[in-house]
Amino acid sequence: TLAEMSDVALPQKEFEARAGARIVHISTKHVLALMAKVSKRELAEFEKKLAKTFAFGRFVHREKEISLRAAVAIQTLVSEKRLDCAAFNSHGSQGLKSEKLGLMCALGLTLATSSGCPMAEVGDLCTALAMWIGRRLGGAAFYTELDSAYISRSDWLLLNSGEYDLEWRRPGFKARLLPNSNFTGVNGCGISLCAPLRTGPATLI
Numbered sequence: 001t002l003a004e005m006s007d008v009a010l011p012q013k014e015f016e017a018r019a020g021a022r023i024v025h026i027s028t029k030h031v032l033a034l035m036a037k038v039s040k041r042e043l044a045e046f047e048k049k050l051a052k053t054f055a056f057g058r059f060v061h062r063e064k065e066i067s068l069r070a071a072v073a074i075q076t077l078v079s080e081k082r083l084d085c086a087a088f089n090s091h092g093s094q095g096l097k098s099e100k101l102g103l104m105c106a107l108g109l110t111l112a113t114s115s116g117c118p119m120a121e122v123g124d125l126c127t128a129l130a131m132w133i134g135r136r137l138g139g140a141a142f143y144t145e146l147d148s149a150y151i152s153r154s155d156w157l158l159l160n161s162g163e164y165d166l167e168w169r170r171p172g173f174k175a176r177l178l179p180n181s182n183f184t185g186v187n188g189c190g191i192s193l194c195a196p197l198r199t200g201p202a203t204l205i
Contacts, residue, residue, distance in 0.1 A: 008087070008122060008123055008124035008125060008126055008127070009123070009125060009126070010023065010125045010126060010129070021084070023125070024081050024083070026077060026081065028089075028094040028095075028098075028101075030077075031070070031073055031074075031077065031101075032100050032101065034072075034073035034076050034077065035066070035069040035070055035072070035073045035100075035101075036069075038068075038069045038072045038073065042072065043065065043068050043069065043072070046068055046071070046072055047068060050177070053174075053175070054174070054175050054176065054177045054193070055174055055175070055176045055177070056176075056177050057176060057177055057178040057179065058179075059179060059188070059191065060188055062187055062188070063103060063179070063187055063188030063189065063190065063191075064191065066101065066102070066103055066187050066188075066190075067103060067105070067107050067108075067190050067191040068107075068191075070101065070103075070105045070107070070108050070190075071105070071107045071108035071111055071191075072108075073108070074088070074105065074108035074109065074111070074112055074119070075108070075111060075112065075115075078112050078115070078117045083117050084117060084132055085117060085118045085119065085120075085128040085129060085131060085132035086112070086117060086118075086119045086120075086125075086128055087119065087120045087121070087122075087123045087124050087125040087127070087128045088105055088108070088109055088119055088120070088121060088123070089121065089122055089123040090103070090104045090105045090106075090121060090122075090161075090183070090185075090190070091121075091122060091183075095185065096183060096184070096185030096186070097185065097186060098185075098186070099186060099187070101185070101187070102185035102186035102187030102188070103180070103184075103185045103187045103188050103189060103190030104161060104162055104180040104182070104183050104185070104189060104190035104192065105190060106121075106161065106162035106163050106164075106180055106190060106191065106192040106193065107177065107190070107191040107192065107193065109121065109143070109163045110162075110163050110164045110165070110166070110192075110193045113131070113135075113141065113143070113163065113164070113165045114164070114165055114166035114167065116135070118131030118132050118134075118135050118141045118143070118165075119131075119143070119163070120143050120163075121143065121160075121161050121163060127143065130205040131143060131205075133205060134203065134205050135165075137203075138202075138203065139167055140165045140167030140168050141165055142158075142160070142164070142165050142168050142197070142202075143160050143163045143165075144158040144159060144160045145158070145159055145160065146158060146204065147159050161180070161182045161183060161192075162180045162181070162182060162190070162192030162193070163192075163193075164192075164193040164195065166193075168197050168198060169195045169196075169197070169198065170195065170196040170197060170198040170199070171198065173195055173196055174195075175193050175194065175195035176193070176194045176195065177191050177192070177193060177194075178191070178192060178193075178194050179191070179192070180192040
């Protein structure tokens with residue numbers, strides 16, 4: 001969690017006592033260790049699997065490799081720690097500014113969310129919990145923020161940093177994997193998913 005963003009943290013003892021759930025702290029060091037363990041063969045098989053579902057855009061080799069390694073590592077963490085929801089932080093000295101990571105991990109968060117473990121960015125565990133509730137109630141949860149200060153009163157503009165839930169994908173459209181358009185780190189932007197949302201009712205939590 002970013003030090004200046006105390007509003008995204010949950011009071012651990014009170015939350016665990018009231019909710020009956022447990023908060024698990026996972027270090028960036030552990031994430032990087034899992035990334036390093038991913039073999040070239042695993043990466044190739046993972047990319048081949050993704051290509052069946054998504055259309056790949058153009059990426060610098062290192063940017064693509066790190067994004068794929070991070071996505072595999074996040075999937076491993078979800079299984080290893082038996083996570084129901086989670087919050088990652090691609091920002092700061094251990095994220096975008098780190099030579100070992102240095103990009104947004106939106107692909108990993110998207111795949112985790114789409115597989116049933118909703119994940120938020122910037123260490124925002126409060127929103128991750130809201131996404132878990134939303135997915136349990138409605139079957140899909142889109143990590144987003146409401147920006148409506150400069151548009152008409154009849155419209156809302158929903159933005160995020162490249163994360164997605166495939167359950168929100170509009171039928172008939174093949175999602176594209178493109179460089180993140182919001183943030184750039186020392187190793188590039190990272191892989192993000194781009195696809196139109198399906199229309200219909202939705203609830204903001």
